[in-house]
Amino acid sequence: MKTNTHCIPCFLRQANETLDRLEIDESRKRRILEKVSHKIFEIPFEKSPPHVAREVYKLIAALTGIKDPYKNEKAHANKLVLKLYPELKKRVQQAKDPFFEAVRLAAIGNIIDLGAKSTFNLDEELRNDLNTEFTIFDFELLRKKLETAKNILYIGDNTGEIVFDKILIEEIKKPVAFAVRGAPIINDATLEDALACGLDEVAEVISSGSDGPAAILDSCSEEFLKLYHKADLIISKGQGNFEELSEEDKPIFFIFKVKCQAVAKQLNCDVGDMMLSHKSHRKKSEA
Amino acid sequence: MKTNTHCIPCFLRQANETLDRLEIDESRKRRILEKVSHKIFEIPFEKSPPHVAREVYKLIAALTGIKDPYKNEKAHANKLVLKLYPELKKRVQQAKDPFFEAVRLAAIGNIIDLGAKSTFNLDEELRNDLNTEFTIFDFELLRKKLETAKNILYIGDNTGEIVFDKILIEEIKKPVAFAVRGAPIINDATLEDALACGLDEVAEVISSGSDGPAAILDSCSEEFLKLYHKADLIISKGQGNFEELSEEDKPIFFIFKVKCQAVAKQLNCDVGDMMLSHKSHRKKSEA
Numbered sequence: 001m002k003t004n005t006h007c008i009p010c011f012l013r014q015a016n017e018t019l020d021r022l023e024i025d026e027s028r029k030r031r032i033l034e035k036v037s038h039k040i041f042e043i044p045f046e047k048s049p050p051h052v053a054r055e056v057y058k059l060i061a062a063l064t065g066i067k068d069p070y071k072n073e074k075a076h077a078n079k080l081v082l083k084l085y086p087e088l089k090k091r092v093q094q095a096k097d098p099f100f101e102a103v104r105l106a107a108i109g110n111i112i113d114l115g116a117k118s119t120f121n122l123d124e125e126l127r128n129d130l131n132t133e134f135t136i137f138d139f140e141l142l143r144k145k146l147e148t149a150k151n152i153l154y155i156g157d158n159t160g161e162i163v164f165d166k167i168l169i170e171e172i173k174k175p176v177a178f179a180v181r182g183a184p185i186i187n188d189a190t191l192e193d194a195l196a197c198g199l200d201e202v203a204e205v206i207s208s209g210s211d212g213p214a215a216i217l218d219s220c221s222e223e224f225l226k227l228y229h230k231a232d233l234i235i236s237k238g239q240g241n242f243e244e245l246s247e248e249d250k251p252i253f254f255i256f257k258v259k260c261q262a263v264a265k266q267l268n269c270d271v272g273d274m275m276l277s278h279k280s281h282r283k284k285s286e287a
Numbered sequence: 288m289k290t291n292t293h294c295i296p297c298f299l300r301q302a303n304e305t306l307d308r309l310e311i312d313e314s315r316k317r318r319i320l321e322k323v324s325h326k327i328f329e330i331p332f333e334k335s336p337p338h339v340a341r342e343v344y345k346l347i348a349a350l351t352g353i354k355d356p357y358k359n360e361k362a363h364a365n366k367l368v369l370k371l372y373p374e375l376k377k378r379v380q381q382a383k384d385p386f387f388e389a390v391r392l393a394a395i396g397n398i399i400d401l402g403a404k405s406t407f408n409l410d411e412e413l414r415n416d417l418n419t420e421f422t423i424f425d426f427e428l429l430r431k432k433l434e435t436a437k438n439i440l441y442i443g444d445n446t447g448e449i450v451f452d453k454i455l456i457e458e459i460k461k462p463v464a465f466a467v468r469g470a471p472i473i474n475d476a477t478l479e480d481a482l483a484c485g486l487d488e489v490a491e492v493i494s495s496g497s498d499g500p501a502a503i504l505d506s507c508s509e510e511f512l513k514l515y516h517k518a519d520l521i522i523s524k525g526q527g528n529f530e531e532l533s534e535e536d537k538p539i540f541f542i543f544k545v546k547c548q549a550v551a552k553q554l555n556c557d558v559g560d561m562m563l564s565h566k567s568h569r570k571k572s573e574a
Contacts, residue, residue: 005316006303008324009296016293026332029292034328037295041321045313 001243003045003052006262010049011040011056014186017118018060021069032063049262050240053115054212054219057185068184070114077112077160077187078196080122085163092167102171103139107255107274109164110157110238114187115213116259122160135258135273142253142276149233152176154203155215155245157238157256162189162197165237169202177227178203182219183211188240214240217248239263246279253278288530290332290339293549297336298327298343301473304405305347308356319350336549337527340402341499341506344472355471357401364399364447364474365483367409372450379454389458390426394542394561396451397444397525401474402500403546409447422545422560429540429563436520439463441490442502442532444525444543449476449484452524456489464514465490469506470498475527501527504535526550533566540565 015036019029039059043052061067081088088105095101111125146152154169154176156162162180169176178199181188189197194205209221215236217225228234234252236245242254243263258264258273267275302323306316326346330339348354368375375392382388398412433439441456441463443449449467456463465486468475476484481492496508502523504512515521521539523532529541530550545551545560554562 004313005306005320006300008320009299009303012296012299013293016296019292026291030328030332033292033295037324037328041317041324045317 001048001246001263001266003043003047003049004262005045006260007049007052008040010260010262011052012037014053014115015056015060017114018057018069018186019064022064022066024064032060035059035063048214048216048244050212050214050244051216053240054185054210054216057213058211070187071184073114074159074184074187074189074193075196077158078163078193081109081112081160081163082197084122085167088164088167089170092171099143099171100139102168103142103255103276104134104274106164106168106237107134107257107276109161110255110257112158112160112187113238113257113259114158116239132274134276135269136267136275136277138253138276138278141278145233145251145253146172146174149174151227151231152233152235153179153227153231154235155179155208155237155241156189156194156199157241159187159189159193161237162194162199166197166199166202168235169199176203177231178205179208179215179224179227180205181211181213182207182209182221185211185213188213212240212244214238214244216244242275242277248279250279288335288533288550288553290330290334290336291549292332293547294336294339295327297547297549298339299324301340301402302343302347304401305344305356305473306351309351309353311351319347322346322350335501335503335531337499337501337531338503340527341472341497341503344500345498357474358471360401361446361471361474361476361480362483364445365450365480368396368399368447368450369484371409372454375451375454376457379458386430386458387426389455390429390542390563391421391561393451393455393524394421394544394563396448397542397544399445399447399474400525400544400546401445403526419561421563422556423554423562423564425540425563425565428565432520432538432540433459433461436461438514438518439520439522440514440518441465441522442495442524442528443467443476443481443486444528446474446476446480448524449481449486453484453486453489455522456486463490464518465492466495466502466511466514467492468498468500469494469496469508472498472500475500499527499531501525501531503531529562529564535566537566 092098092101111120180194199205208215208224210216210219236252236254239256239259254277264271379385379388398407467481468477486492495502495511497503497506523539523541526543526546541564551558
């Protein structure tokens with residue numbers, strides 16, 4: 001997906017919220033935002049939104065010297081969902097269709113995204129979304145493809161959310177490679193988080209190598225790209241990975257909550273909708 | 288109120304939404320937004336948000352040649368609320384305290400703001416807000432001050448909303464000067480709108496002279512400023528006028544719905560809250 005002009009205010013909102021966390025005074029914030037704004041317009045909009053966002057966050061890190069402004073919030077999110085793990089696990093085990101329930105929870109877990117929104121209310125989300133439907137729901141296709149899949153790649157997204165991913169991977173009952181970001185960005189999960197949440201107990205945890213808020217292919221490691229191209233089934237979590245990979249000709253199932261109007265417009269849905277979409281919705285009929 | 292860094296993405300969002308209405312293609316939109324972005328950073332942030340917004344909208348008008356992109360939506364809003372007038376009027380007349388009811392409706396009418404949000408749902412708002420309370424409610428002070436006031440200035444805000452203002456002015460039962468914007472900006476009401484909604488039947492309608500989305504004092508006409516300085520009671524509608532006038536040492540009652548985090552933070556309240564505040568809340572205790 002290309003960046004569009006509606007992404008510009010969103011990048012600047014994200015920059016603002018990151019600078020708020022660093023407690024930078026108003027006049028310095030203003031100078032940094034001016035540089036961020038210049039940077040945004042230097043990048044061709046043929047690039048994906050996560051590509052531009054990566055440049056924004058890198059510039060903020062360079063200008064402030066702080067490389068991981070979401071460090072505490074990430075640790076908190078991991079702890080929060082780890083505490084819920086027994087309850088969530090029980091919910092899956094007692095469900096009529098445990099795999100279905102695990103997929104639903106994995107989508108709900110995608111609410112933990114501090115790039116799209118400054119805060120989240122997981123309790124409320126868990127209460128609400130258990131009664132809502134997926135807008136695009138290629139569930140039976142996912143189940144079918146999983147039966148024969150031999151090389152499964154699961155591309156994670158946020159801290160905390162990866163505990164939901166762990167539960168889904170346990171229900172897949174097959175070897176899975178679980179990829180996380182190569183460096184801290186927003187509240188996205190890195191190797192450290194995956195280990196803290198025990199993803200290594202259920203999957204082969206690898207780094208995508210990308211330091212952007214998605215598996216930005218031209219910044220991914222060879223190790224990741226080898227698995228990516230070999231995979232016969234890819235589960236991609238989160239809107240960032242969708243934005244980056246939606247035009248790829250790969251066997252990808254995107255699981256995410258829609259977080260902005262730009263993506264909602266592309267998918268002809270509403271902000272807040274839950275998605276389980278094979279490739280992009282545009283290509284759904286070809287699936 | 289000074290502009291703060293959180294206003295920057297909001298200005299660019301507004302610019303985007305205005306350009307959407309003009310059906311300008313993506314690459315031209317991008318070039319215009321880059322210019323808008325440069326312009327924003329040229330203006331000292333000591334200026335109020337409406338001051339910066341004025342420059343943004345003026346630049347868009349200059350670059351596109353279209354001076355009134357909200358023309359049709361403004362006419363629609365006027366018609367929409369004029370149709371509701373008999374029902375709203377009846378509601379006021381049948382209320383236990385008609386003046387109280389008219390004040391409430393005037394605040395609710397402030398939802399019709401296409402700068403803060405691209406769309407509004409008046410029906411829903413009328414249903415919901417009749418059951419909600421004002422967060423700051425200097426109502427008895429307003430009633431008391433109105434008893435002795437001799438020179439009342441009412442500064443209007445948006446099209447459609449001015450029909451609610453008409454109903455409130457009818458309940459004031461005293462001569463009122465009603466000020467509108469000096470030129471089209473967003474969906475704000477101008478002389479043409481005031482006449483279309485019959486404000487001239489209940490008040491002396493004047494132009495503030497300002498071509499910004501507020502009565503920006505350094506751009507107001509002498510006629511307006513004379514009334515402004517002479518007034519012993521000023522009713523100021525909308526968040527834009529609040530942002531511009533909140534630090535003025537004048538007998539102003541601000542009636543508006545809070546539409547952004549920057550103002551919510553200043554007033555220690557939530558977005559969506561209804562306000563009837565004498566001067567700014569900060570100065571409330573001195574009132």
